[in-house]
Amino acid sequence: MTIRWGSGIGPYLERAPLAALFLGISSGFTFAMIGATLTTRLAQPGITKSAVTAFALTFLAYNFKFLWAPIVDNVRLPIIGRFGQRRSWLWLVGVLVMAAVAFLGAADPGAALFQVAVAAIIVGIAGATFDIIIDAYRIELLEPRQLGVGSGMSQYGWRIGSAASGALALVLAARVGWEAAYIACAAFALPAMLVGVFMGEPPRHREPVKPHGVGEAIVAYFRPLTEFIRREGAVVVLFFVLIHKIGDTLANLTLRLLFADLGFSNDEIAFYDVGVGFVALLVGIFVGGVLYARLGMKRSVLISLVLMAVSNLSFAALAAAGHTNIGMASAVAFENFASGIGGVTVVAYLSALCHLRFTATQYALLSALASIAGRFLTGTTVGALIDAIGYVNFYVLTTLIAAPGVVLFWYMIRSGLADISIGSAGKEGA
Numbered sequence: 001m002t003i004r005w006g007s008g009i010g011p012y013l014e015r016a017p018l019a020a021l022f023l024g025i026s027s028g029f030t031f032a033m034i035g036a037t038l039t040t041r042l043a044q045p046g047i048t049k050s051a052v053t054a055f056a057l058t059f060l061a062y063n064f065k066f067l068w069a070p071i072v073d074n075v076r077l078p079i080i081g082r083f084g085q086r087r088s089w090l091w092l093v094g095v096l097v098m099a100a101v102a103f104l105g106a107a108d109p110g111a112a113l114f115q116v117a118v119a120a121i122i123v124g125i126a127g128a129t130f131d132i133i134i135d136a137y138r139i140e141l142l143e144p145r146q147l148g149v150g151s152g153m154s155q156y157g158w159r160i161g162s163a164a165s166g167a168l169a170l171v172l173a174a175r176v177g178w179e180a181a182y183i184a185c186a187a188f189a190l191p192a193m194l195v196g197v198f199m200g201e202p203p204r205h206r207e208p209v210k211p212h213g214v215g216e217a218i219v220a221y222f223r224p225l226t227e228f229i230r231r232e233g234a235v236v237v238l239f240f241v242l243i244h245k246i247g248d249t250l251a252n253l254t255l256r257l258l259f260a261d262l263g264f265s266n267d268e269i270a271f272y273d274v275g276v277g278f279v280a281l282l283v284g285i286f287v288g289g290v291l292y293a294r295l296g297m298k299r300s301v302l303i304s305l306v307l308m309a310v311s312n313l314s315f316a317a318l319a320a321a322g323h324t325n326i327g328m329a330s331a332v333a334f335e336n337f338a339s340g341i342g343g344v345t346v347v348a349y350l351s352a353l354c355h356l357r358f359t360a361t362q363y364a365l366l367s368a369l370a371s372i373a374g375r376f377l378t379g380t381t382v383g384a385l386i387d388a389i390g391y392v393n394f395y396v397l398t399t400l401i402a403a404p405g406v407v408l409f410w411y412m413i414r415s416g417l418a419d420i421s422i423g424s425a426g427k428e429g430a
Contacts, residue, residue: 011149011293012286016142019195020150023134024157026094026192029165029185030127031158033101034058034120037169037185041178042109042116058124063372065128069364070221072132073357074208084201085208086140089133093126094193098186100126105182134192135367136360139351139425140202147348147426148292148300152285155343159281161188204425206357224358225365233417240408241350241369244305247402248339249371251312251395255335258315258391263323272328280333284340292345297352297426298413304345305409307338309402312395319391346370352426359425 011017072089080088104119142150165185172181208220228234259269291300314331321327350370354362386394412418 011146012153012289014146014149015199016146017150017153019141019199020138020153021157021160022191022195023138024154024159025161025164026157026189027131027134027154028158028161028163029188030097030101030123030130031062032162032166033104033169033182033185034123034127035162035166037166038104038120040170041173058120061121061124061128062131063368065132066361066364066368068129069132069361070224070358072129072136072360073224074220076208076210084205086133086137086205087196087201090137090196091193093130093133094189097123097126097130097189101186101189102183105179105186130189130192132360132364135351135363137192137196137202139354139359139363140204140356141199142351143204144352144426145293147351148297148344149289151292151347151351152289152344155285155340155347156282157191159278161191164188204356205359208357224355224361227355227358228353228362228365228423231423232420233412233415234421236408236412236417237353237421238369240405240412241366244346244402244405244409245370247312247398247400247405248308248342250401251315251335251398252339254386254394255315257386258319259328261391262319264328268325268328272325272332276329277332277336280336281340284337284342285344286340287337288341288344291341292348297345297349298418300341300345301349302406302409302413304338304342305402305406308342309399309406311335311338312399312402316392316395316399319395353421353423354425355423356425362423 076085077088077092080091082088083091100119100123104116104123107116107119109116138150138154139147165188169178169181169185172184228238231237255273256269259273264272288300288304291303295303311334314334318324318327318331350366351363353366385397389397409418412421
C-alpha cells in the first residue's frame with residue numbers, strides 16, 4: 001500500500017484533532033510544574049536530596065485518578081452545569097489548577113517546606129483531575145476515524161505544554177522570581193478551557209442519569225467497571241492492558257543509568273537522548289497517526305507493539321558496543337520513533353475501549369493500569385537485576401517480557417476479541 005504523505009497531513013488539520021492539540025498543551029504543563037521544574041526549584045535552597053526525591057510521591061495522584069473519576073462522570077455541577085457535563089467540569093477544574101499552581105509558586109521552600117509539599121500534592125490532584133476531564137472531552141469530541149490522529153495531536157500538545165511551561169518557568173524565575181514564574185505558567189490551563197468555549201459540549205457525550213437514593217448512587221459509582229467486566233473477553237483485554245507496556249517501561253526508566261555507566265557526558269546525553277530522541281518521537285507520532293488511519297486499529301497496534309519490543313534490543317546492542325555516539329544516536333532514535341508510533345496507536349485503542357457514558361472513569365482506569373506494573377517493577381527490582389545479569393542481558397530480557405503482550409494482541413485479533421471488546425467510543429455512528 002502506498003501512503004500519500006500529502007493526504008496524510010489533512011486529517012491533522014481538522015477541527016477536532018486541532019482541539020486535541022490544545023487539550024494536550026494544558027494536560028502537559030501541570031506534570032512539568034511538579035516534575036523537573038519543582039525539582040530545580042527545590043535544589044536551589046540547599047534542601048537534602050532525600051527531601052527532593054520524596055516529592056515524586058506527588059505523581060501518585062495520576063496513578064490513582066480512576067478512584068474519583070466517577071465523580072466527573074456522574075456529578076452535575078450547579079449553575080455552570082447547564083453548559084454541559086464536560087465543559088462545566090473542564091472550566092471548574094481549569095480554574096482550580098490555575099489557583100493550585102499559583103499557590104505552589106507562593107510557597108517558599110526555604111522557609112516552609114511542608115507548605116510546598118501540601119501545595120505540590122494539591123497541584124498533583126488538580127492536575128490528575130484535569131487529565132480525567134481532558135481525556136474524556138478528547139475521546140468524546142473525536143470521531144472513531146479520528147482517534148489515531150487525535151491521539152497523536154494530543155501527544156504533540158502534551159510535549160509542547162510540558163517543555164514550554166518548564167522553559168518559561170526557568171527563564172522567568174531567573175528574572176522576576178519563582179512566584180511570578182508559576183503565576184505566568186498557570187495560563188497554560190487556558191488552551192483547554194478555550195477549547196470548551198469554541199468547540200462546545202462534545203457531540204458524542206452521554207449525559208448521566210440522576211440516581212435516586214444512596215443505593216443507586218453506589219451502583220452508579222461502580223457501573224463503569226461492571227459495564228466493562230461484562231463484555232465478552234474483558235478479562236483478556238484487561239490483562240493485555242496490564243502487561244503490554246511492562247518491557248517498554250522497564251527499558252525506558254533505566255536508560256539514564258545505562259548512559260551514565262557507559263561514560264556519556266551530559267552534553268552527549270542532552271544532544272542525543274533529548275535532541276535526537278525528541279525529533280524521532282515527533283516523527284513517530286506523525287507516522288503513528290498515518291498508520292492508524294491507513295491500516296486500521298488492529299494492524300497498526302500490532303505493528304507498534306512489535307516495534308516497541310524490538311527497539312529494546314537496540315540498547316542491548318549499545319550496551320555491548322560501549323561508548324559510541326553513532327550507536328547511542330541510532331538506539332535513541334529507533335526507541336523514540338517506536339514509542340511515538342505506539343503512543344498514538346495504543347492510546348487510540350485504549351480510547352476506543354471506552355463506553356461513551358463512562359469515558360472519564362474507564363480511560364482513567366485503563367491508562368493507570370497500563371503504566372502501574374512497569375513502574376512498580378522498576379522501583380522494586382530492576383536495580384538489583386541489572387547488577388546481577390548486566391545491561392545486555394537485561395535489555396534482551398525486556399524484549400522477551402514484551403513478547404507476551406504482542407502474542408496476546410495477535411490472539412485477540414485472531415479470536416475477534418479485539419473487535420468485540422471495543423466500546424461505543426470506537427464505533428462509527430455511536
